[in-house]
Amino acid sequence: GQQLNQSPQSMFIQEGEDVSMNCTSSSIFNTWLWYKQDPGEGPVLLIALYKAGELTSNGRLTAQFGITRKDSFLNISASIPSDVGIYFCAGRGSARQLTFGSGTQLTVLP
Amino acid sequence: DAGVIQSPRHEVTEMGQEVTLRCKPISGHNSLFWYRQTMMRGLELLIYFNNNVPIDDSGMPEDRFSAKMPNASFSTLKIQPSEPRDSAVYFCASSLQTGNGYTFGSGTRLTVV
Numbered sequence: 001g002q003q004l005n006q007s008p009q010s011m012f013i014q015e016g017e018d019v020s021m022n023c024t025s026s027s028i029f030n031t032w033l034w035y036k037q038d039p040g041e042g043p044v045l046l047i048a049l050y051k052a053g054e055l056t057s058n059g060r061l062t063a064q065f066g067i068t069r070k071d072s073f074l075n076i077s078a079s080i081p082s083d084v085g086i087y088f089c090a091g092r093g094s095a096r097q098l099t100f101g102s103g104t105q106l107t108v109l110p
Numbered sequence: 111d112a113g114v115i116q117s118p119r120h121e122v123t124e125m126g127q128e129v130t131l132r133c134k135p136i137s138g139h140n141s142l143f144w145y146r147q148t149m150m151r152g153l154e155l156l157i158y159f160n161n162n163v164p165i166d167d168s169g170m171p172e173d174r175f176s177a178k179m180p181n182a183s184f185s186t187l188k189i190q191p192s193e194p195r196d197s198a199v200y201f202c203a204s205s206l207q208t209g210n211g212y213t214f215g216s217g218t219r220l221t222v223v
Contacts, residue, residue: 035214042217088153100153101152
């Protein structure tokens with residue numbers, strides 16, 4: 001089946017720093033999505049990407065759909081304490097349902 | 111819109127007991143998904159429905175697990191009998207189509223002792 005490798009697994013950063021995380025897949029994806037999960041809640045969709053090369057921003061968040069269609073990255077600029085949480089990438093290729101990455105646990109230190 | 115509604119939020123039960131988790135998807139969404147989240151395995155898709163019909167239940171771990179969607183506004187995930195290794199957070203999600211982004215509920219934290 002489709003495999004997603006998300007890295008890093010966890011990050012500790014200082015408030016104000018920029019953050020970057022990425023996902024790679026073993027096969028071509030047609031859709032890439034990025035979610036954030038706050039403690040005690042379900043994942044919430046941040047950004048959706050539907051075309052290779054697409055670069056999309058949502059406030060301080062920027063995500064890109066890789067040209068090879070096998071990778072995507074998420075950048076967070078000028079991190080703030082409420083950015084803390086688990087970030088998941090998700091992709092859809094030949095399978096009808098989404099495949100989720102293992103998540104990146106982000107901790108923002110004051 | 112109230113979003114995807116799951117109940118209960120927390121469930122503590124003894125091993126061997128039957129557990130039923132409930133989900134109300136967003137009105138108009140025709141795809142519904144059940145996920146299990148643990149530290150070890152992350153988010154695992156258990157089963158998903160399109161138009162109330164189960165499409166893929168290959169993620170259901172054992173025959174102890176069963177899911178139903180009797181109508182477009184309600185689904186259940188049942189574990190009978192429950193075991194301690196079933197302890198996890200169970201999420202329900204819905205979408206307009208399987209390929210679109212999913213909207214997740216707040217989850218049910220299940221603890222089997």
